[in-house]
Amino acid sequence: MSTTESTAGTASAQAAESARPTELSSLNPATGEVIATHPIADDDAVRAAVAKARAAAATWGGLSFADRKRALLRWSSRLVARADEFCDLIHAENGKPRDDAYLELMLALEHIAWAAKNAEKVLKPKKVSPGALMSNFAASIEQRPLGVVGVIGPWNYPVYTPNGSLAYALAAGNTVVFKPSEYSTAIGNFVGQAFVDANPDLPEGVFVTINGFGATGAALVRAGVDKIAFTGSTATGKKIMAAAAETLTPVLLECGGKDAVIVAADADIAAAADAVAYGATMNSGQTCAGVERVYVDKSIREPFLAEVKKILSNVHAGSDDKASYGPMTMPSQIDIVRRHIESALANGGTAVLGGPESVHAPYIEPVVLVDVDESSDAVSEETFGPTVTIRTVENIDEAVDLANNSKYGLGSAVYSRKHGLEIARRLRAGATSVNSVLGFAAIASLPFGGVGDSGIGRIHGAPGLLEFTSPHSIAVQRFTIPGMALLSYKRTDSTMKLLRKVVPLLHGRNK
């Protein structure tokens, strides 16, 4: 590149930087009212935040598991003590009903407790067998914290979702720099401040929160963190992975989904309909592992459809105390949902409940679409709204084929009295609930994450702790075996003769 080009590049980068907004407002998605205003972290502020977290990493990483557990549980108690105020804030900034906010908080608390209480068991040094040829060694694996983990969150479950990275990274001995979504900035700051307030004796920098739009997240990816834990859309996940490749920064990507539910001929129809109705529309359908597609056996199609329709006829969007779910949190998603409904109807589908008229921004009432062509965006792309497509299948083989025919593979569910587990094992997904929806997301010991376009890596459970560590293998030679110096120029011909006798005995007798 010529000097002129590089100077021009620097100048345009500076111009872009100076054109960036410096403040970000949290808005109430139901009313548009400004809840709070936050300064945006520019590249320098992001680097300073990472430096602060880096300075605290040695202290936090050097604490005992018991000390870190105490700090994490104090954080939980702080959140519980301020739960009413917190749920009011979640309702105001995210739009979900206060009870849903409380449930989300409860799930996050379960995970903080699990990570805090299980980190030692999962991560403590483990002795492993050195094998016959290295029997004079003691071998062990020690899981080291990575250092500083950058956590970039979405807005749909602004407490529970990033918590799967925050709590587990902290429990594993890392400090964190958290960039909440621009649509849930006040909530993200509440979470971070609760940790800081609950632990005044810790050095500054164990939990740092930075605010901003995508540019701030992109700056965090480039700021020298030891891992990026991202939850959000697949499109952004791909950009983050490409940017992280520049520095070989490892990434954990929790991305979108197009989750299928299979309703077998022997399903409890009422239970399956209840689960589909709830899983498709709760949180306005803005759930990464929510129900988006249903494949129902032809023998029970009519009673199943009638039951789903009956339940959803009594479910309404709103912001009052009686509302089943709230407004769409992100205004731009409303057009995507409308487009998917129109695409479904243009592709052979019929709306048995609602339709394009169900979209009255910022709310969308439940929409049930049947017999939509599988190539329609409504079936192949993530809709992220309170809509569901239901298709009749001849048998379980067809249901499994259609469920698996997706670029995504996050969650899934199966309703069957006798064959649930068998069907679950055939699904290409990170998780499956049998005779329930989303059960896997509420069990802290189960890892959560997807395959394909749904992401890379796992949060929650033991794999969720291991994600935020790096294994350090240690081989200690306890004594030398005379004449068996294998890793030395002192190795003798008689050692090699002996090995030529031993190796066939160890590895050459398999039939």
Ligand code: NAD
């Ligand atoms: P998004 O990708 O638009 O944004 C997510 C975060 O990334 C935000 O904080 C945003 O500011 C940041 N960001 C945007 N561009 C960036 C860039 N170039 N570099 C770094 N950071 C950047 O996603 P969203 O709309 O906030 O969230 C909805 C999506 O999240 C849905 O697809 C949903 O399925 C998914 N999601 C997945 C899970 C999961 O666990 N798999 C959980 C919740 C949500």
